[in-house]
Amino acid sequence: MSRPLPPRQRGSMGRRLTAAAARGVLELPVCEACGRVQYPPREVCGHCLADALVWRAVTPTAKLLAATRLHHSNEPYFAERLPRRQGLVALDEGAQAVVHLGGNAAPGDEISLHAMLDRSGEGVLVGRSEKTDAQEAAIMEEFTFNPKDRRFVVYAASGKLADALVDRLLDAGAAFVYRFDDTESSRVEGDRVEHLALGKHPDRESIRAAIGQVDGLIVSGLGAGRAHGLAALSGEMGAHALTAAVHRPRALIEALREPLAASGGVILHAGSVFARCHLPAMALESAVQAMALSVIEHERARCHAQGVRVLSLFAGPYEGPPTLPLPAASPARIARSAVAALADGLEESTTDPVAEDLDGRLRETPKVVERELATLTDN
Amino acid sequence: MSTARDYEGVVLAVPVSWGYQRRSPKEASYFLAGALRELLRRSGLAKKQVDGLAVSSFTLAPDTAVGFTQYAGMEPAWLEHIPTGGTCGVVALRRAARAVQCGDAEVVACLAGDTANHGSFRGLIENFSSMSRDFVYPYGAGGPNASFALIADHYMRRYGATREDFGRIAVAQRANAGPVPHAMLRKPLSLEDYLAARVVADPIHLFDCVMPCAGAEGFLVMSESRAKSLGLAYVKLLGAIERHNGFSDDPVQERGGWLYGRDKLYEQASAGPEDMDFLETYDDYPIISMLQFEDLGFCAKGEGPTFTREHTLTTDGSFPHNTCGGQLSVGQAGAAGGYLGLVEAVRQLTNEPLGEAVKDARLGLVSGFGMINYDRGVCTAAAVLGRVDA
Numbered sequence: 183m184s185r186p187l188p189p190r191q192r193g194s195m196g197r198r199l200t201a202a203a204a205r206g207v208l209e210l211p212v213c214e215a216c217g218r219v220q221y222p223p224r225e226v227c228g229h230c231l232a233d234a235l236v237w238r239a240v241t242p243t244a245k246l247l248a249a250t251r252l253h254h255s256n257e258p259y260f261a262e263r264l265p266r267r268q269g270l271v272a273l274d275e276g277a278q279a280v281v282h283l284g285g286n287a288a289p290g291d292e293i294s295l296h297a298m299l300d301r302s303g304e305g306v307l308v309g310r311s312e313k314t315d316a317q318e319a320a321i322m323e324e325f326t327f328n329p330k331d332r333r334f335v336v337y338a339a340s341g342k343l344a345d346a347l348v349d350r351l352l353d354a355g356a357a358f359v360y361r362f363d364d365t366e367s368s369r370v371e372g373d374r375v376e377h378l379a380l381g382k383h384p385d386r387e388s389i390r391a392a393i394g395q396v397d398g399l400i401v402s403g404l405g406a407g408r409a410h411g412l413a414a415l416s417g418e419m420g421a422h423a424l425t426a427a428v429h430r431p432r433a434l435i436e437a438l439r440e441p442l443a444a445s446g447g448v449i450l451h452a453g454s455v456f457a458r459c460h461l462p463a464m465a466l467e468s469a470v471q472a473m474a475l476s477v478i479e480h481e482r483a484r485c486h487a488q489g490v491r492v493l494s495l496f497a498g499p500y501e502g503p504p505t506l507p508l509p510a511a512s513p514a515r516i517a518r519s520a521v522a523a524l525a526d527g528l529e530e531s532t533t534d535p536v537a538e539d540l541d542g543r544l545r546e547t548p549k550v551v552e553r554e555l556a557t558l559t560d561n
Numbered sequence: 562m563s564t565a566r567d568y569e570g571v572v573l574a575v576p577v578s579w580g581y582q583r584r585s586p587k588e589a590s591y592f593l594a595g596a597l598r599e600l601l602r603r604s605g606l607a608k609k610q611v612d613g614l615a616v617s618s619f620t621l622a623p624d625t626a627v628g629f630t631q632y633a634g635m636e637p638a639w640l641e642h643i644p645t646g647g648t649c650g651v652v653a654l655r656r657a658a659r660a661v662q663c664g665d666a667e668v669v670a671c672l673a674g675d676t677a678n679h680g681s682f683r684g685l686i687e688n689f690s691s692m693s694r695d696f697v698y699p700y701g702a703g704g705p706n707a708s709f710a711l712i713a714d715h716y717m718r719r720y721g722a723t724r725e726d727f728g729r730i731a732v733a734q735r736a737n738a739g740p741v742p743h744a745m746l747r748k749p750l751s752l753e754d755y756l757a758a759r760v761v762a763d764p765i766h767l768f769d770c771v772m773p774c775a776g777a778e779g780f781l782v783m784s785e786s787r788a789k790s791l792g793l794a795y796v797k798l799l800g801a802i803e804r805h806n807g808f809s810d811d812p813v814q815e816r817g818g819w820l821y822g823r824d825k826l827y828e829q830a831s832a833g834p835e836d837m838d839f840l841e842t843y844d845d846y847p848i849i850s851m852l853q854f855e856d857l858g859f860c861a862k863g864e865g866p867t868f869t870r871e872h873t874l875t876t877d878g879s880f881p882h883n884t885c886g887g888q889l890s891v892g893q894a895g896a897a898g899g900y901l902g903l904v905e906a907v908r909q910l911t912n913e914p915l916g917e918a919v920k921d922a923r924l925g926l927v928s929g930f931g932m933i934n935y936d937r938g939v940c941t942a943a944a945v946l947g948r949v950d951a
Contacts, residue, residue: 189687189699191695195691222696248711248712257683268703280700306699306700
């Protein structure tokens, strides 16, 4: 029996809120004709009826109008988490919103609004004030994932990235890290890290047998394929890259989905932004990462049904050709971003300025990005 | 602004409450059909003589009034499906009255009813509306309790209302329900009991909430001459209003759309609030009854709490209110809750109340409130009914 999850039903407006909340951004439809912010979101302005609504980030501040503390819920997920507060807030930019309320805020207090994903992976608004308390901490834990005292499994195709991820998790207070790698045998490193040999095609049983309880899984095929051209796709190098970037992450997710569901865990995939826009100068990596991204989306849908969140972190050029006129994404930076994405509960985030720039522009003008990357060569 | 035509010559007859029970495995149509059967039996009309049908129900979905015609073998020339929740009784009455006045229908059966089982209430609030599904239900799934808690929290702070003020409404209604055979809750309730009840969604406590149940209500609308020829006891419709999404700019709901139309209502009825012998409000929570005291002109805005302190609200009191016990004691049979006050008012004005009679009652005001589509009740309506000689 799986653990109960928050209500998952949404229409297209709820999904649109979720899309921005995945990036930690509060976006709402704003009328270009009369300027009014719409909440609940809709497709036509509720004031002037203009068919001119544009979703944009709105100022995430509000005033608390009224509050209640729920002692009963019709949903098992919430019933396990009572009492809990719900508030009605007035956004500073206009409109009222029902929100999850953290802390002891009283009506009249200033509230900061946060668009976050709940355990079902659906976007909700969370109102927080300066008056924090234990209940606020409990509410925030539903939307975030603090690595402290958690047990992780880490797999990275790049040894340097695996090192950085393990270091960063330990710095953040992780209780234990299983590091899967290509070494032949298992070895223990300190009292909080264990290297485990993965083998070429690890099966579910051997993975499950090797580890105990697990709260978080971090997988990354970054660097698999490196600077190879697309001709390598059909050769040994291509097979190697697919194994590292696609098959192994998928095998780990498949094997660990249930234990992660049992612990309310999280999966983070550190991939390349070039999965979303092909970089000819890193052709094999781009192609393999595109497949990895597709597989992650497949797994996300399955994981969400069990309450396991799947976070995507996008990096810029990783171990690309040294002559590429783009700054590289360092292992330390990727690891830092990975832990931050967990802590903030971000389903989509970026590691470095290149990834951030491309991520934003891919939303607006993907064809422009495609043409631009086509001109970037490594010589 | 044009003046609405009056409802001269239109009457209501045969008040029916049928099938009340805490839970049922039956479908909604079963309860609607039960009320229809009662309407026919008591009026002596054959099915084919009822040429108009208005239906309200939540658990009838995916069906509507259309499906019910086939279910019940009716062949109406006029059909309405009225989804306005707690106002559906008054709204059905307004529609039916015009149909009768204009000759589109001769006799309209107005029906509201629902079933209730373990999953039905959760299913109903989970998918109550698009806005609530996406933007309310995922925030704790508190249902209407949570929505009214926010409205009550605001009202209490703004106007200084206390739980005792709401409690007086609930306690008086429980007393009124004592003699009503099908009421879910008839055991006397003291103010101490009310105050000591467990909290559900602060400041809403257990006895602020209705008990969901199964059941149906109904009545017939026809011309006065038809009612006379059938030998039926009847009451007159003296005025009626409705308003939807009124005062939508208020940040938190503290008044309802009744305020827009109440002067017109009293003018149409040639009477004022002081002339009303009793009031039947929509009482899904006492706070909402208090808003109706204010917005229908029985006291000024913010004086609802004082009003409950200065009056006794029992059927034999200085301000008879929800004289059959209201939904708080009878139970809320889904959309039938939107008929409860209207059916009770017809009973009072035809000398056939199930509980105590309001002494010398000639005029009664019935109001409805319904549909928390997002953060507030959207629908409001009210009607003045009069005894035959009124």
